Amino acid sequence: MAADRNRYGCRCRLRVRGGSVPGGRRGEGRRRARDSPGRAPGRRGLRAAPLSARARRPLFDVRASDIVVPDIHRGGNVARAFTFIHTADLHLDAPFKGIDAGDARVRDALVDSTYAALDRIVALAITRRVDFVAIAGDAYNSKDKSLRAQLRFRTAMERLAAENIAVYVAQGNHDPADGFSARLEMPGNVHYFSTAAVETFELRDEKDDMLCAIHGRGYATAAIKTNLAKGFARGGESTAIGVLHANVGGVPDYEPYAPCSLDDLKAADMDYWALGHIHKPTVLADAPPIRYCGSPQGLNPKEDGEHGCWVVTMDGGRVIESEFVETAAVRWGRDVVDIADLDTVDGVRSALGEACMRARHGAGDSPMVMRIDVVGRGEAHAALSHGTDFDDLVTELRDEQLSLSPWLWLDRVRNLTRPALDVDFLLGVEDFTGDLARLARDLIADPQAAATFVDQAVASIDGAFGRRERDPVDLIERARDECLDRLAGGEA
Template identity: 40%
Template sequence: MPAFRFIHAADLHLDTPFAGMSGLPDRLRRHLQESTFAALGDLVDLAISSEVDFVVVSGDVYDASESSLRAQLRLQEAWNRLACANIPVYVIHGNHDPLSSSRLRLSLPRNVTVFGGSRPESATAVRRTDGQPVAVVSGISYPTAAVTENTALLFRRDPASPLYHIALLHANVDGQEGHDAYSPCSLKDLRASGYDYWALGHIHKRQILSESPWVVYPGNLQGRSLKETGPKGCYLVEVDDNGETSLHFRELDHVRWTELSIPIGELATEEAWKERVEERMEEVRGDLSGKTGIVRFTFTGRGPLHALLQNGRGGHDLLAELQRRETGRLDADASLPLHSVVWPVGFKAKTGPDIDRARLAEEDSFLGELLRLTDRALSSGDLRDELVDTALTPLMDNRHLRELLKSLGPGERRELIEQAGALAASFLLEEDMRGGSD
């Protein structure tokens, strides 16, 4: 088998609007809105500089079914650059950009193959240097936005072909939490197909589910929210003449979303808290190496600052001050590189009062019973769900809130229980203190 290399990318989500990001300076907002296109440009640069034989893209090229003309023109420009370098591209469409989308149909260069949506289609990929066939690339697009059948079962390797077999599929393997169950399948299904490499899309977290065969989610090219933290990019895949495969992750994101945790146990004063936040901001600034940082701080643990963080006023003021400073840096120097900017997008408190919780939980008191109930709810999924559903029932009359609340996962429900227990305990302790001082 001739050796070859290719790039596996997915979930480009071109022209993501980044809605809901309030307070951003105009220059930073434009940079954020341009980031998906910048990541696409770097993908093309990587393909050309690495002299890959072809590129596969496993769905959700666009962010919305009614994709903007700008997104289509920028994609056409990228594909044309690859055409000039004689690099073929094999593409499927996913739930965000199904074949039924009502967008303008711009012509694609001849190097681009878009697989249809009725059944898996195949094409033979060749090595660029000598035209030798190296792989059979197969794929199936979403004909509509919601594909609920197991389309993985439609893929079967050609037993007569000695070539390396690659399957492009936009799917949720083994029901991964937090993602729509579109094209649901199991790892067992993929292994039974006989393919050498499953080039997956749909899950935005980079994962290698199997190495025999290779079953790979590269994640998306550019993080788009605090649910998509850490490095984002694609895989450069090398296959040697024995069919042995090696994967190399390449970062392509221009904006890096980060969650930072700060324990409050050792922070006795507001000044110490402010300084710790500023220190972490500068640590992020030093680590980004050419990327813009979007950061949310989560405060954890128990300590005297709990009340300040829970009432929200202190956190709101410090957040506004940090944002003002970053805005001032941008306004003061129009040439300031955006990769030196770290924008704090929010504070989140997961703290508790500075108390001996274990002792209080043993007391024969209302507070003790509250703490024991919180512990039981955290250890019992049924009780947790019952308490959360009961508490949220008054909000279910609002259609938008109802859809949002239905999407709450176990982790988010657990977090609600923790926060409610800590907040209720704080109120009860404050009442006790006021009563004791009268």
């Protein structure tokens, strides 16, 4: 263990589990950690801003009474309470592909959104006067991170350094240690965890009492398939915090990097687990608190809902207050409008406008990118399917929503409506319409037959324009409905 007193009279001690500190850039980062700013003399631990000054309304608001923690003394000196921010998955410089942002204002907001979210985290840390910020992986979107992203990150760290706020960073699969680095000199408040073994930093106050021990380990390469959680274990500290980028319990749709179980994390005997990798804020356990903070900025239309970070206050190994504060600069929204009870285009337009209003209400003062599917069977289908009428409706509504403040951009509105047909009734009719309905029913019941039928039907189109991804059942249902609607209307 090594310890040096910094210029503020506080000390940050370093322990490395499982081996010596490797040399090179990573070793230099840890040497800076020992000389980094602690807390200025006289600085208090609890500096929460009044409710009116909070950046966003909380997604979760957890008080000490909500968390069951065994009443035991962990050992070591009893220090003051302290507050920190748990964040992860900033994904600075994310490209936001696949978004039809035809307006420059929308494009610029999306390009800058991850940086804006970082700025909000920094402002929150300064406003709440936290002791440190823990970043649990994927600060950058790519291992080949741009110079712009690195410069913006350093600027944010310098703002925190000016307020004597320490930062502890565990690298993740998107920003592993073997990725590109411009080797920018980071301020002394930034501490990167080792990628070779679990590393421990001790945060001490002006009286040399240890506030907490912060344990973490980063990714040396992108695809870490080993269980890093098994290398964590508390020492004799009164409060232990773990920082890790991992897939706990095999969460689907996320790469199984640093896989571990909830029991693995509990076995480490941490008082708080600050996790990264899953982009949705998730509480895995309350005793001890084991949490994903999610990404501070949603990165695609599937990542709708609130995105932010945890502000946590601890005392004596207990969480005495925690709050989830939203930081997203741009929100994503999805909704569905059913035309079953809508007879006119005006009715559909009103329903779409109401969907936008609901989204705005949930987004607060943040701009939004939204997708809406218009579905169902109804009389309005005919008007919506006539020529370019549906596109005209969407264009007019998009312009209207974009003119409001904050703006809402309708990225995609799909017409998935069907004619007002009673297909079940037609299945029992003994004429051509019944034959058609029954043929379609039999194909839909056999996915393999449906795929073969569609492949044969569109072979010439594939030859001319190239094969496209398609849902055979959906195509058959739509063709059936179009034919039956035309037959019923006497157009066939």
